[in-house]
Amino acid sequence: MVEPAQIGSGDVVFETVELKKHFDGGKVVALRGVDLQIRQGEFVSVIGPSGCGKSTLLALLGCLDKPSEGTLTYRGQSIPDLPDPASYRSREIGFIFQSFHLLPTFTVVENVQIPMFEGKLSRAQRKERAVGLLKSIGLEHRLGHLPSELSGGERQRVAIARSLANGPSVLLADEPTGNLDSNSAQQIMELILQLHAEMGMTFVLVTHDLAIAERAYRTVSMRDGRVTSDRVSNHTATAAH
Amino acid sequence: MTLFTVVVRGLLRRPVRTGLTLVGISIGIAAVVALVGLASGYEKSIGKHLDMMGVDVVVSNIRGGFLPKAFDASLQPRVAKLPRVAETTAVLMEMQSIEDAPMMMVSGREWGGFTWGNLNLISGRMPRDGKEHAVILGRMAAEVLRKKVGDTVQIEAEELPVVGIVDGRAVIENGAIMLSLQVLQEVTGNQGKINFIDVRVSTSSSKEDVSRLCEQIKEIFPEGRAMVASEVVSTSQGFRIARAMSWSTSLLAIIVGVLGVMNTMLMTVFERTHEIGILLAVGWKRWRIVYMVLCESALLGLFGGLVGVALGALGIWVLEETTGIRSLLEPDLSPKLLVTSVAIAVVVGVIGGVYPGWRSSRLSPNLALQA
Numbered sequence: 001m002v003e004p005a006q007i008g009s010g011d012v013v014f015e016t017v018e019l020k021k022h023f024d025g026g027k028v029v030a031l032r033g034v035d036l037q038i039r040q041g042e043f044v045s046v047i048g049p050s051g052c053g054k055s056t057l058l059a060l061l062g063c064l065d066k067p068s069e070g071t072l073t074y075r076g077q078s079i080p081d082l083p084d085p086a087s088y089r090s091r092e093i094g095f096i097f098q099s100f101h102l103l104p105t106f107t108v109v110e111n112v113q114i115p116m117f118e119g120k121l122s123r124a125q126r127k128e129r130a131v132g133l134l135k136s137i138g139l140e141h142r143l144g145h146l147p148s149e150l151s152g153g154e155r156q157r158v159a160i161a162r163s164l165a166n167g168p169s170v171l172l173a174d175e176p177t178g179n180l181d182s183n184s185a186q187q188i189m190e191l192i193l194q195l196h197a198e199m200g201m202t203f204v205l206v207t208h209d210l211a212i213a214e215r216a217y218r219t220v221s222m223r224d225g226r227v228t229s230d231r232v233s234n235h236t237a238t239a240a241h
Numbered sequence: 242m243t244l245f246t247v248v249v250r251g252l253l254r255r256p257v258r259t260g261l262t263l264v265g266i267s268i269g270i271a272a273v274v275a276l277v278g279l280a281s282g283y284e285k286s287i288g289k290h291l292d293m294m295g296v297d298v299v300v301s302n303i304r305g306g307f308l309p310k311a312f313d314a315s316l317q318p319r320v321a322k323l324p325r326v327a328e329t330t331a332v333l334m335e336m337q338s339i340e341d342a343p344m345m346m347v348s349g350r351e352w353g354g355f356t357w358g359n360l361n362l363i364s365g366r367m368p369r370d371g372k373e374h375a376v377i378l379g380r381m382a383a384e385v386l387r388k389k390v391g392d393t394v395q396i397e398a399e400e401l402p403v404v405g406i407v408d409g410r411a412v413i414e415n416g417a418i419m420l421s422l423q424v425l426q427e428v429t430g431n432q433g434k435i436n437f438i439d440v441r442v443s444t445s446s447s448k449e450d451v452s453r454l455c456e457q458i459k460e461i462f463p464e465g466r467a468m469v470a471s472e473v474v475s476t477s478q479g480f481r482i483a484r485a486m487s488w489s490t491s492l493l494a495i496i497v498g499v500l501g502v503m504n505t506m507l508m509t510v511f512e513r514t515h516e517i518g519i520l521l522a523v524g525w526k527r528w529r530i531v532y533m534v535l536c537e538s539a540l541l542g543l544f545g546g547l548v549g550v551a552l553g554a555l556g557i558w559v560l561e562e563t564t565g566i567r568s569l570l571e572p573d574l575s576p577k578l579l580v581t582s583v584a585i586a587v588v589v590g591v592i593g594g595v596y597p598g599w600r601s602s603r604l605s606p607n608l609a610l611q612a
Contacts, residue, residue, distance in 0.1 A: 064522060065607040089606075090524020101519045101610065105250050110242045115523035123243055162523065 011075065013170060013202050014038040014061055019070035020225075021056050030056040032225035033070065040169075043196050043203040045216035053225040054206045055174050061204060062093050062172045090118040094163030096192075098175035100155040102147040108158050109134060109143040115165040133161040137191060153184030160191060164199075171195075173205040177212055189215055244529075248536040251509065258505060263545045265501040269494030270549025270586045274578065275556040276487035282573035283483065286412040291439075291470040295355065297451060298440040300458055300467045308334055311434040312465060319461050320438055325446045325454050330354025332437040333425050339394060339418065342385050346417040347396060349425025356439060360414065365390035365405030371421040374428075377405040379415035394418060399428050440467075495589055498545070502593025506538050510597045517601050518609025527602040534598035535591055542590020546583035553582070 014036065021031040030053045038044055046054045059065045060072055063085045072079045074092065082088050095101075102111050112130035121129065134140055137157045147155055156176060163171055176192065177185035189212060196203050205216060213219050221229040252259045291299065300320060301309035314331055321329045333349040350356045352371025360367075360377070368375045376394055378386065383406045386394065393400040401420065409415050426432045442451055451469055458467035510517070517530055557572040 059607045062522070064610070065605065084526075086521070086524055086526040088524075089522065093524075095522050097610070101515075101522070103516055103519060105254055106242075106247075110246070113242050114247075114520065115525075117244065117529065118524045118526065127242070166524065 011040045012037050013040050013075060015071070015073045017071040019057070019060065019072055020068050021053070021060060021065070022068050030225055031060075031067070034225070034227055036220065036227060036230070038202060038204060040202055041200050043205070043217045044220055045205045045207060045213035045218070046220045046222060047207055047210060047213040048222035049208060052222040054222050057222070058172050058174050058204065058206050062095060063088050086118065090115060090166055092169055094166070094168040094171045096156070096159050096163050096171065096173035096176045098178040100147070100159045100179070102155060102158055102162075104147055107144050107146055108139060108150070111147065111158055112161045112165055115162060119166055130161070130165065133164055134158070137161055151184070152180045153187055156180060156184070156188050157191065160188070160195070164195070168201065170202045170204070173203070175207055176205065177207070177209070185212070244533065244536070248533060248540060251513070251533070251537050252540060255509070255512075258508065259541065262501050262505040262541055263548060266498045266542060266545025266586055266589060267549040267552055269498040269589070270546050270582050271552035271556055272494040273491040273585060274550055274553025274574070274582050275560070276490055278553065278557055278572045278574050278578055279560070280484045280487040281575070281578065285573050288470075289411040295359075295441055296439040296470045297442045298455060298458070298467050299470060300438040300440065300462065300465060301436060302465050304464070305436070307336060309436050311431060311436045312462075314433050314435045316462055316465075317435070317438050320440065320458055323454060323457050325442045325450050326440055327443045328355055328441040330356050330439050331422055331435040332356065332439060333422055333431060333435045334437060335425070335429065337396065339396070340386060345382060345385070346413065347425065348417045348419045349422040350419060351422045355441065360407040360409050360419070363406045363408055365403070367405055368421055371423050373421065374399070374401055374424050375404040376401045376418050376420040377407050378403055379417045379419070380406055380408050381412070381415040382418055385416070396425075397428050401428070495585060498586070498589045499593045502538050502541055502590050503596060505541070506534060506594045506597035507600070509537070510534060510601045514604060514609050514612040517604055518606050518612060521604065521606035522610060531598040531602045534601050535594045538590040538594025538597070539587050540590070542586040542588070542593070543583065545590070546586025549586060550579050550582050
């Protein structure tokens with residue numbers, strides 16, 4: 001078992017013990033026993049080759065799927081046994097996906113409002129908040145545009161704004177720069193780091209790009225459904241001194 | 242943006258398919274409006290006809306089709322002698338194809354009877370007596386047949402002159418050809434035959450008296466029936482058939498509508514699996530997804546219902562303008578029927594959306610996102 005890096009000083013947000021996930025009745029094994037602790041405020045990158053199970057791990061953390069075996073908790077509460085998984089996804093978690101996953105028939109400002117339907121904001125408050133979020137990431141000139149009218153980088157910015165809609169305490173990003181050119185990828189990473197620095201939320205970022213992973217404070221490497229290393233990034237360790 | 246915006250956007254995503262589904266529902270609802278409106282109109286017009294004539298009890302044969310089978314006129318004096326009977330009049334009524342009109346009511350009325358009393362002469366004159374071989378036309382019948390006073394109408398083999406045109410204040414009268422009972426019996430070869438005895442009871446009679454009278458008539462006319470005027474329509478075999486046909490056709494149309502909505506919404510859910518996955522991922526509750534699908538299908542039903550009501554009203558207007566039908570029917574497009582039809586359409590929409598909604602709620606967010 002790999003010793004977890006002790007970077008975050010806050011409470012344990014996620015904890016997995018011998019976490020396993022298989023599909024097709026056990027024919028396909030995605031996770032073979034993952035032990036991991038993620039603390040409040042950490043910025044963790046999960047890196048590994050395609051098929052190593054990193055996206056599956058992210059889906060389990062976000063309660064988009066259920067584990068086959070093992071323990072998976074969020075602030076001490078079993079995620080698979082949550083009485084209201086939708087509320088968990090709505091209030092606690094923000095997702096950022098590689099393919100943006102924006103609704104094509106809704107404008108930018110409408111896409112950002114979509115998660116807010118589960119909150120208690122009025123229509124006007126929802127719009128005001130969405131506009132505010134989009135302004136904060138420099139998309140105020142794109143409010144009424146459809147996703148198809150935006151560049152890849154802009155679409156991902158909209159997705160980031162949407163992930164922040166309900167003020168989550170955790171952001172889960174699955175290859176957020178995977179579909180972007182290098183320039184846009186750089187800008188998105190800067191934005192993500194800036195958000196983390198400003199908001200202090202816990203961030204788990206899945207990537208197969210080592211350069212992107214190195215930007216995080218902690219890097220968890222995976223291979224064949226297992227964690228193979230868990231270490232503090234050099235620049236972070238240096239910065240800490 | 243509200244949930245309504247999301248619902249409308251979902252429907253407008255595939256405008257052609259949504260439009261075709263709307264057309265399907267509309268046709269179904271138009272059928273409901275037209276058929277039930279016509280059946281209800283027929284019911285009301287007969288009720289109005291009896292009311293205008295001041296008929297309290299109607300005696301007729303049990304057997305028969307659209308009109309009861311004819312029986313011997315000798316029954317009339319026996320009925321007239323029963324207690325509480327103030328007045329009786331015999332009628333022979335036939336449905337015949339007259340010239341260009343496919344079906345028209347020909348009403349032979351006992352000369353001097355009270356059924357002549359409610360007719361207001363518009364032009365010409367009434368027959369001089371019960372033996373004059375002449376007819377008078379209701380005003381709609383005159384329009385349909387394009388006849389005026391002085392023209393002739395052929396009934397069976399005989400050309401009968403039109404001596405007058407009348408307003409009977411009920412569609413049955415206005416759409417009918419009226420003549421003396423004796424003349425109609427002669428012309429049609431039904432001497433001594435009638436198919437209705439209209440009875441007026443004495444003014445002091447209670448409901449119980451009228452019911453007792455009906456029982457007494459049944460005793461002297463076992464193969465016949467005596468009905469209080471208000472029950473004539475509901476017990477009429479012809480009307481029962483018409484009402485059953487209109488509702489069964491409507492039911493079929495409704496079933497087709499449900500299947501249409503279900504098909505559309507299932508297609509929508511399948512096509513939008515990925516979007517539903519996004520909604521689940523960003524925290525939408527499953528009931529909200531179901532609610533969204535049901536709202537979409539209900540909205541389809543609502544618009545389909547509104548268009549259908551308009552189409553049904555248009556269809557009835559066309560029928561009203563159609564020669565032959567015009568004189569027989571007075572459609573009843575009551576607000577109750579229109580509201581009920583729209584409500585049926587909404588229910589059709591909701592029922593059609595239940596299964597697709599349930600399917601959408603069963604999706605795994607992770608698998609849906611990968612769709």
